[in-house]
Structures are given as C-alpha cells and as structure tokens.
Amino acid sequence: MWLHLRATRASCHLLWGIVSLAxxxxxxxxxxxxxxxxxxxxxxxxxxQYSKNxxxxxxxxxxxxxxxxxxxxxxxxxxxxxxxLTDDALFETPFLFMNGHNDFTLTDEELANLRTYLQHGGFLxxxxxxxxxxxxxxxxxEMQRLFSQPVxxxxxxxxxxxxxxxxxxxxxxxxxxxxxxxGLYLEDRLxxxxxxxxxxxxxxxxxxxxxxxxxxxxxxxxLALNIAVYAMTH
Amino acid sequence: MHLEFEAPGMxxxxxxxxxxxxxxxxxxxxxxxxxxRRVLILVALRGLTxxxxxxxxxxxxxxxxxxxxxxxxxxxxxxxxxxxMSLTEGGQSRYGQAVExxxxxxxxxxxxxxxxxxxxxxxxxxxDADGARVSSARPDGQQTDLAAAIVHxxxxxxxxxxxxxxxxxxxxxxxxxxxxxxSALVDNGIPLIAVGFGSxxxxxxxxxxxxxxxxxxxxxxxxxxxxxxxxxxxxxxPPFDLVLTxxxxxxxxxxxxxxxxxxxxxxxxxxxxxxxxxxxxxxxLLPPNDPAxxxxxxxxxxxxxxxxxRDLRVLFVQGGLTWDYKFVRLAVGSDPSIRxxxxxxxxxxxxxFQNIQGDADLVGGFPSSLQQLARYRVIVLSNLGxxxxxxxxxxxxxxxxxxxxxGVLLMGGTDTINANxxxxxxxxxxxVTVAPGxxxxxxxxxxxxxxxxxxxxxxxxxxxxxxxxxAWSRLxxxxxxxxxxxxxxxxxxxxxxxxxxxxxxxxxxxxxxGRGVSAxxxxxxxxxxxxxxxxxxxxxxxFWRQLLRFLSEGSRDTLWLAIPNQPLEPDRDLxxxxxxxxxxxxxxxxxxxxxxxxxxxxxxxxxxxxxxxRSGQTSELTFRTTEAGLHxxxxxxxxxxxxxxxxxxxxxxxxxFINTSRDIExxxxxxxxSGGMATKVEDCLDASQLVDRLSESLEQLHQQRPRSxxxxxxxxxxxxxxAGVCGEWFLRKRWGLA
Numbered sequence: 001m002w003l004h005l006r007a008t009r010a011s012c013h014l015l016w017g018i019v020s021l022a023x024x025x026x027x028x029x030x031x032x033x034x035x036x037x038x039x040x041x042x043x044x045x046x047x048x049q050y051s052k053n054x055x056x057x058x059x060x061x062x063x064x065x066x067x068x069x070x071x072x073x074x075x076x077x078x079x080x081x082x083x084x085l086t087d088d089a090l091f092e093t094p095f096l097f098m099n100g101h102n103d104f105t106l107t108d109e110e111l112a113n114l115r116t117y118l119q120h121g122g123f124l125x126x127x128x129x130x131x132x133x134x135x136x137x138x139x140x141x142e143m144q145r146l147f148s149q150p151v152x153x154x155x156x157x158x159x160x161x162x163x164x165x166x167x168x169x170x171x172x173x174x175x176x177x178x179x180x181x182x183g184l185y186l187e188d189r190l191x192x193x194x195x196x197x198x199x200x201x202x203x204x205x206x207x208x209x210x211x212x213x214x215x216x217x218x219x220x221x222x223l224a225l226n227i228a229v230y231a232m233t234h
Numbered sequence: 235m236h237l238e239f240e241a242p243g244m245x246x247x248x249x250x251x252x253x254x255x256x257x258x259x260x261x262x263x264x265x266x267x268x269x270x271r272r273v274l275i276l277v278a279l280r281g282l283t284x285x286x287x288x289x290x291x292x293x294x295x296x297x298x299x300x301x302x303x304x305x306x307x308x309x310x311x312x313x314x315x316x317x318x319m320s321l322t323e324g325g326q327s328r329y330g331q332a333v334e335x336x337x338x339x340x341x342x343x344x345x346x347x348x349x350x351x352x353x354x355x356x357x358x359x360x361x362d363a364d365g366a367r368v369s370s371a372r373p374d375g376q377q378t379d380l381a382a383a384i385v386h387x388x389x390x391x392x393x394x395x396x397x398x399x400x401x402x403x404x405x406x407x408x409x410x411x412x413x414x415x416x417s418a419l420v421d422n423g424i425p426l427i428a429v430g431f432g433s434x435x436x437x438x439x440x441x442x443x444x445x446x447x448x449x450x451x452x453x454x455x456x457x458x459x460x461x462x463x464x465x466x467x468x469x470x471x472p473p474f475d476l477v478l479t480x481x482x483x484x485x486x487x488x489x490x491x492x493x494x495x496x497x498x499x500x501x502x503x504x505x506x507x508x509x510x511x512x513x514x515x516x517x518x519l520l521p522p523n524d525p526a527x528x529x530x531x532x533x534x535x536x537x538x539x540x541x542x543x544r545d546l547r548v549l550f551v552q553g554g555l556t557w558d559y560k561f562v563r564l565a566v567g568s569d570p571s572i573r574x575x576x577x578x579x580x581x582x583x584x585x586x587f588q589n590i591q592g593d594a595d596l597v598g599g600f601p602s603s604l605q606q607l608a609r610y611r612v613i614v615l616s617n618l619g620x621x622x623x624x625x626x627x628x629x630x631x632x633x634x635x636x637x638x639x640x641g642v643l644l645m646g647g648t649d650t651i652n653a654n655x656x657x658x659x660x661x662x663x664x665x666v667t668v669a670p671g672x673x674x675x676x677x678x679x680x681x682x683x684x685x686x687x688x689x690x691x692x693x694x695x696x697x698x699x700x701x702x703x704x705a706w707s708r709l710x711x712x713x714x715x716x717x718x719x720x721x722x723x724x725x726x727x728x729x730x731x732x733x734x735x736x737x738x739x740x741x742x743x744x745x746x747x748g749r750g751v752s753a754x755x756x757x758x759x760x761x762x763x764x765x766x767x768x769x770x771x772x773x774x775x776x777f778w779r780q781l782l783r784f785l786s787e788g789s790r791d792t793l794w795l796a797i798p799n800q801p802l803e804p805d806r807d808l809x810x811x812x813x814x815x816x817x818x819x820x821x822x823x824x825x826x827x828x829x830x831x832x833x834x835x836x837x838x839x840x841x842x843x844x845x846x847x848r849s850g851q852t853s854e855l856t857f858r859t860t861e862a863g864l865h866x867x868x869x870x871x872x873x874x875x876x877x878x879x880x881x882x883x884x885x886x887x888x889x890x891f892i893n894t895s896r897d898i899e900x901x902x903x904x905x906x907x908s909g910g911m912a913t914k915v916e917d918c919l920d921a922s923q924l925v926d927r928l929s930e931s932l933e934q935l936h937q938q939r940p941r942s943x944x945x946x947x948x949x950x951x952x953x954x955x956x957a958g959v960c961g962e963w964f965l966r967k968r969w970g971l972a
Contacts (some may be wrong), residue, residue: 088767091765091767092762092765094557094761094765117767119771120764120765120766120767120769120771121560121564121761121764122765189564231560232555232556232560233555233559233576234563
C-alpha cells in the first residue's frame with residue numbers, strides 16, 4: 001500500500017510538473033509574441049537612460065505598461081527600448097518613461113535634445129521609484145530648466161484623471177494625503193508628467209518592492225493607463 | 235480653267251449606240267400598248283441616266299490654264315509682327331532684324347532677279363502692307379497664326395504666288411488652319427521659304443502664371459495668397475519686388491532676390507481677414523530694372539469670400555489607439571476653425587467606438603445615419619480594417635463622400651491597407667485597388683518623393699521659401715508602407731516611394747469621388763515626420779491643415795458653383811456648373827429657381843440668366859465677357875439673396891511669351907511639306923540662296939504641264955444616276971409595267 005501511495009504521489013508530482021511546464025511555455029510564448037521587436041508596433045515605451053542611471057530600475061516597467069495599453073487597444077505593442085537623451089533614437093520614440101531613486105542632473109546636451117523632443121510632440125512620463133523623494137525633487141528641478149516653467153500639480157478633474165478610467169481621488173497608502181500627478185506645460189500643452197508616489201512600483205511590480213507604501217496597484221494600473229492614453233490623444 | 239474629255243472617242247460610237255438602244259426601248263413599250271406619255275417619260279429617265287454614264291465614260295477633266303507668263307506671279311513676303319518678335323536680342327528686336335533683312339538683303343536680291351514682290355504683315359490676322367507700313371508697324375500682335383497668313387496670301391491672289399517667304403521666329407500659337415494652309419501650298423505648287431529669327435534659348439521672361447487663394451474662408455482664420463512665378467530663358471535675373479494689395483490698398487511688399495532662369499516657383503503671403511464679405515487681393519510684379527527682361531503678366535487677382543463659418547468639423551476614426559491621432563491633433567490644434575472629434579475602437583473588438591474627447595455628438599459611437607455623418611466635412615479612417623466597419627457603415631461613408639461631397643481619407647500601413655478590403659464597399663471609394671492576398675506589403679523603410687502632379691498643388695506647398703521639393707526631401711525615413719495593386723483612372727498620385735523609378739509605389743493618392751474627394755495615405759507611422767529631430771514641425775502642421783481643407787472643399791455650401799477647367803479669356807463662351815446640394819433630411823429631390831449673375835471688374839452686370847436647379851443634378855450655363863479682370867459670379871435665389879458666390883479672373887493669356895525660343899523645327903516642317911526650305915537668319919548671310927530656290931520654282935513653272943482635275947467623279951453625278959434609275963423603277967411599279 002505504501003508503494004502504491006508513493007507511486008501515486010510521484011504521479012501527481014509528475015503531472016503537476018507537466019502542467020507547470022506547459023503553463024510556463026504558454027506564458028513564455030505569449031510574452032515572446034508581445035516582445036517581438038516589430039518595427040511596426042504602435043505602442044512601445046522608451047526607457048530613458050540619463051545621467052548615471054542606466055534605466056534598469058523597476059525592470060519590466062515598459063512591457064507592463066505596453067500590456068496595460070494592449071488591454072484597451074487593439075494595436076501592436078512591444079517591449080521597452082532603452083534610449084539615452086542624447087540618442088537620435090529618441091526622436092523615433094513618442095513616449096518616454098523615466099524613473100529612479102536618486103538625485104540627478106541633466107547635461108546641456110540632454111536638455112537640448114529633450115527640449116526639442118517635447119516641442120516636436122514627444123511625451124515624458126516620470127515616476128519616483130519606491131517613494132524615494134530624491135528623484136522627484138531632481139525631476140522637478142531639471143524640467144524647470146527646459147522651458148523656464150515650473151512643474152505644476154494637476155488637480156482632479158484634469159483630463160488625465162478621466163481620459164480612460166474616471167478616477168476619483170487616489171489616496172496614498174503610507175501618508176494621509178491625496179496622490180497627484182504633476183505636469184510640465186509647453187504653452188498650453190502638457191508634455192511631461194510626474195508621479196512621485198511610486199507609481200511604477202504599483203502598476204509594474206504590484207508594490208512588491210514598496211510594500212505598504214505608495215499607491216494601490218489597482219489604482220496605479222488605472223492611473224498609468226490614463227497617462228498612456230492621455231499621451232496618445234493629446 | 236476649261237472642260238476637256240480624256241476619251242473623246244467615246245462620243246463617236248457610244249452616242250449612236252445609246253440612241254439606238256433608247257429607240258428600241260421606247261418602241262418595245264409602245265408596242266405593248268402603253269400610253270405614249272408614259273413611254274416618253276420612261277425613255278427620258280433612261281436617257282438621262284445614259285447620258286450621265288456616257289459622260290463618266292468619256293472621262294471629263296478640268297484643265298488649269300498653263301501660265302502664259304510665269305513671271306507674272308509674285309513672291310509674297312510674310313513678316314511676323316506678333317509680340318514675340320518684339321523681344322530684343324543683340325541690341326535689336328527680332329522684328330527690327332527681320333525688316334533690316336528684308337530691306338537690305340532680300341529685296342535687292344529679288345529685284346536683281348526681276349521677281350515681283352509683295353509684303354504682308356501677320357500676327358493673329360494678316361494684312362497687305364507697303365514699305366511705309368512695314369517700317370512703321372509695331373510687333374504687338376497677340377498671337378502668331380502663320381497658317382492663316384498663308385491661306386490669305388494664296389487665296390487673295392490670282393494667279394497664286396510664285397513662292398512665299400516667311401520672316402518669323404517660328405513660334406506659332408494658333409494652328410487651326412494648318413491643314414488648309416498646307417493644302418493651299420501643295421495644290422498650287424507654292425514653296426514656303428522660311429527664315430528664322432531669334433535664339434534657341436529665347437529671351438528672359440519673368441511672369442506671374444497663376445494665383446491661388448481659397449474661394450471662401452472663415453473670419454480670423456489665417457490663409458495664403460500664393461502666386462506661381464515663371465522665369466524662362468537663361469542666366470541670372472536681378473532682384474525684383476512683389477506687392478500684395480487688398481481691395482486696391484497696399485498690404486505687403488516683398489523683395490525676391492536674384493533667381494536663375496529657367497525656374498518655376500511659388501511665393502505666398504499669409505493673410506487674415508477679420509470681417510465678413512468679399513475681398514479682392516492682387517499680387518503685382520514690379521519688373522526688375524533690366525529692359526531686356528520681358529514681363530508679360532504683371533498682375534493677378536483673386537477674390538476671397540470671408541464667412542462667419544467657424545468650424546471645419548473632422549471626424550477621426552481609429553481601429554485602435556495609435557499615435558497618428560495625437561500628432562494630427564497637434565497639427566490642427568493652432569487652427570481654431572478646425573474641430574477634430576475622434577472615435578477609437580476598444581481592444582475587445584466590440585462594435586462600439588469609444589468617444590475619445592467626450593464629444594456630445596458621438597455619445598452613440600460611430601454615426602449611424604447620414605444626417606449624423608453629414609455634420610462632419612471630413613472623415614479620417616486610421617489604422618483600421620474591414621472588420622472595424624460593417625457594411626452599413628461603409629455604405630454611409632460611400633454616400634457621405636459621393637453624394638454629400640464629404641472628404642474621406644484612409645491612412646495606415648500594412649495592417650490597414652491590404653487585401654482584406656478587396657471587394658468591400660469602401661474599396662470602391664478608394665483611389666487605389668488593394669494588393670491581392672499573397673502580395674507582400676512592405677516592412678522596409680521608405681523615403682517619400684513628391685510627384686510632378688503634386689509639385690504645384692497647393693496642399694503640398696509646405697515651405698515658406700517656396701522650395702517644395704527640398705522640404706519634402708527632408709522628411710525622415712518611415713518604417714514601412716502598404717503596397718497597392720494599382721491607381722484607379724482619374725486618381726492622382728501625390729507621394730511615391732523614392733528609389734528605382736520602375737518600381738515606385740504610390741504612397742499618397744487622391745481622387746474625386748462623386749461630389750467629394752477620397753484619398754489614401756499608405757505610410758506606416760506617418761507621425762514620425764513631426765517627431766523627427768531635424769524637421770520643421772510647422773511644415774507637418776501646415777500639410778495637415780491644407781489637406782483637411784482640401785478634402786472638405788466640396789461640402790461648404792448648399793449650392794455649388796464651380797468653374798470647369800477651361801481657358802478663362804475674354805470674348806469666348808465660359809462655362810459654369812451649378813448644383814443644388816441634396817438635403818439629407820429630405821425624402822424627395824427638390825427643384826428651385828435661381829439666377830446666375832455675372833459682374834465685371836467695375837461691378838456692372840454683364841449677364842443674368844435664370845435657371846431651375848434640381849437637387850442633386852448638375853446644370854451648366856455659359857457667359858461671355860469682353861473685358862479682362864476679376865469678375866464676380868453670384869447665384870441669387872428667388873428673393874435675390876446671394877446663395878453662392880465666386881470670383882474668377884478673366885485674363886488675356888500672353889501666349890506669345892509662353893515660349894520665346896525660335897522654333898526652327900516648325901519652319902522646317904512647313905518647308906518639307908511644301909517643297910521649300912528653312913534656314914536660320916545667321917546662316918543666311920546673303921539672300922542669294924533663298925532667291926536661287928525661287929528661281930527653281932520659276933523654272934518648274936515654265937516646264938509645268940497643265941494640271942487637270944477630274945470633273946464628274948463626285949457625289950452629285952452619282953446621285954443623279956441613282957435618281958434616274960430609282961425614278962424609272964418607281965414609275966414602272968406604279969404604272970404596273972413589266
């Protein structure tokens with residue numbers, strides 16, 4: 001009987017292993033399909049490498065963002081593309097994402113390129129990683145150097161909170177405050193936004209790197225999607 | 235000329251035989267007891283037929299009198315006094331050179347050979363002229379009609395001329411009488427001897443060719459007054475000025491720096507009008523300070539009607555969210571008169587389109603009726619396939635464009651323009667046929683090239699400096715394009731893939747579809763143009779604004795007033811098309827009475843015509859005016875209210891300066907046909923070789939046999955023969971004769 005039990009248990013393990021492998025294979029295939037480098041993919045994010053940052057914080061942000069967009073659009077997507085602010089490839093990437101933990105300063109060349117990029121219609125989405133305040137502070141300072149305009153808080157009611165999901169006030173998980181998106185305007189056009197409350201950790205990593213802090217993942221995903229939709233429609 | 239018979243012997247034996255046969259015929263009828271009167275009638279008919287046949291058998295001919303004295307025939311010298319002969323080369327006008335050649339070389343030579351000479355001046359008409367008239371005439375004729383001059387020279391003289399000598403630059407502008415002139419020369423054996431004046435490259439001519447301005451525009455909306463300029467000849471032209479006036483008042487002066495001929499380019503002025511009404515704009519060319527440069531057309535005018543209309547409504551429909559919409563919105567965002575609404579299909583392939591901007595008109599998604607769709611003037615379909623539009627929606631789009639003059643643009647790459655559209659209603663609307671299944675679409679990068687047809691089209695003029703080709707060549711490379719099978723007849727390709735001319739794929743194609751316009755833009759990720767680093771974003775923006783306005787042009791008014799393509803000149807019938815736009819709310823087509831009023835530049839009524847217009851049908855009217863200038867066409871309803879209005883410039887086209895180079899090849903053709911000769915004036919140091927040719931003609935005349943032409947072989951004689959035969963048959967039937 002014991003032998004029978006052992007054999008049965010082994011069979012279950014084997015079966016479970018086969019099922020797991022099959023599931024992994026399917027997932028990998030799906031991921032591969034979506035990450036295929038299709039030149040004609042319509043949505044992809046440019047992951048900014050800037051200053052000393054190599055664009056690897058919160059790995060997977062680009063693909064996760066693209067997947068969020070694919071849920072509401074039938075367009076082709078692909079994985080993020082690393083791009084430096086001094087690269088010519090910057091001007092083939094209509095949507096940029098920039099995050100980090102630490103203070104940074106952009107060079108004059110980076111600023112000049114970024115300025116031209118935004119003037120020509122590009123969009124920049126910044127997010128502080130793990131609710132570290134150093135990055136957002138630096139981001140606001142550097143963005144102000146672009147057009148000599150300060151970054152402003154976008155109040156609820158702004159189209160960015162309603163362009164896809166109708167978002168009510170989002171509350172911070174670790175502070176008794178409301179989460180806002182901040183924006184940089186070029187004349188009357190919003191060209192760059194920042195969320196300092198670990199938005200990328202929420203929508204990309206389900207806050208696993210920022211437990212109990214920042215924004216709820218469900219709300220983070222909605223806000224991130226709204227930002228992407230806003231960038232594609234304004 | 236007199237009548238002769240080539241076979242006179244026919245009469246000797248054929249006539250007696252014929253008489254005998256007739257007599258026998260008459261006797262046989264009389265013997266059978268028929269009435270004598272009837273017998274005589276039948277014999278007469280048969281006799282008439284017989285006489286005619288005998289005439290033909292005898293072969294009659296008209297014989298031309300042999301010239302008793304060929305030297306009585308004169309040499310006619312045709313001297314060209316058209317405006318192109320006023321051009322100055324080598325310090326003297328062509329006409330002056332021709333007069334000098336005639337006086338100093340040709341006439342002495344002709345006189346030495348005892349050949350009598352007469353002169354004629356010609357331009358659009360010909361006139362006889364003596365020496366004083368030739369010397370005092372000015373070369374200011376509006377057109378060159380060498381053929382008419384030849385016809386006049388041959389027809390007005392008896393005997394016809396010995397030869398015709400033409401002193402001209404060969405640049406003819408009228409050719410209606412060419413055949414008649416050739417016949418006159420050949421039938422009379424008259425050689426044309428031509429001497430060509432002028433240069434092969436022509437003189438420097440600087441001219442305004444065309445003015446473009448919107449027929450209507452909204453108040454407070456910036457628009458362009460554009461003029462096309464042409465510089466012909468060779469070498470550098472000095473700077474000159476263009477002046478823009480508005481209702482006769484100065485607006486702007488622009489300095490045009492030195493240009494190198496030949497060149498064709500555009501200059502444009504940006505204008506904004508605050509008040510409604512009709513405004514007349516004129517662009518005047520102030521000639522450069524060089525008398526050798528001819529400026530035949532120095533002023534052009536256009537009328538613009540400024541309306542209160544604020545919105546050009548455009549509906550942008552996407553198969554899914556893409557970047558194209560964002561960048562088009564950026565392009566038109568600065569234009570308050572363009573109102574862009576957008577729909578996008580959601581990812582779950584539902585039948586619903588989501589309203590991107592919360593436009594109240596699009597709460598229900600894609601418009602479900604023509605009334606709803608007709609609120610827009612342009613529909614842009616971006617990145618979608620047949621599955622995104624059902625049959626009913628495609629039918630709506632077809633009617634929107636074909637019947638209600640809307641504009642439809644389909645844009646996208648391989649995912650959009652592909653074989654899936656084959657056989658659909660929307661494919662009928664498109665100016666291209668899609669590539670069949672299996673024919674690969676292209677994922678390769680592509681650069682854009684402007685076609686010749688697009689070079690001068692206002693929509694594609696995106697550069698402030700007028701250098702359109704250079705502006706388009708600076709576009710970035712695009713990631714791919716959709717391959718089409720072919721371009722439909724009547725469609726125009728504006729953009730094509732740069733590269734091997736044999737394999738250039740159309741990238742942008744436009745066509746008139748019914749009353750509207752449909753277009754395709756087959757480029758993937760067209761937005762890359764605006765985002766690219768080294769481009770001028772204003773050019774991208776301008777292209778989209780101009781394109782959307784072009785697509786919307788048909789649908790502005792309820793009453794359409796159009797002027798078909800035709801020469802707009804005084805003293806000729808000018809066609810106008812009128813159409814009453816169908817009302818999407820109406821169940822049946824209506825009829826209404828209108829009047830077409832034409833006002834001359836002084837606002838005097840030139841003509842007024844009443845017309846009944848039926849909804850959905852085009853009617854054509856013509857009018858005529860004797861004056862050049864900006865005329866106003868108004869369509870008035872029964873209450874004398876202006877329902878449609880348009881300005882049209884009537885102008886005398888300076889045909890003589892379109893091509894100012896000497897056309898020696900044309901003169902050689904005339905010479906070949908007539909057995910004459912053609913030479914350049916610089917190759918004719920003295921006129922002896924010309925006069926030698928004339929002497930040859932004279933000699934031929936001396937030896938010439940009389941010419942004869944067949945006399946009776948014509949339709950009248952045949953008709954008489956038939957009449958005789960048929961008449962006899964008819965009468966025999968009627969009288970019951972066997």
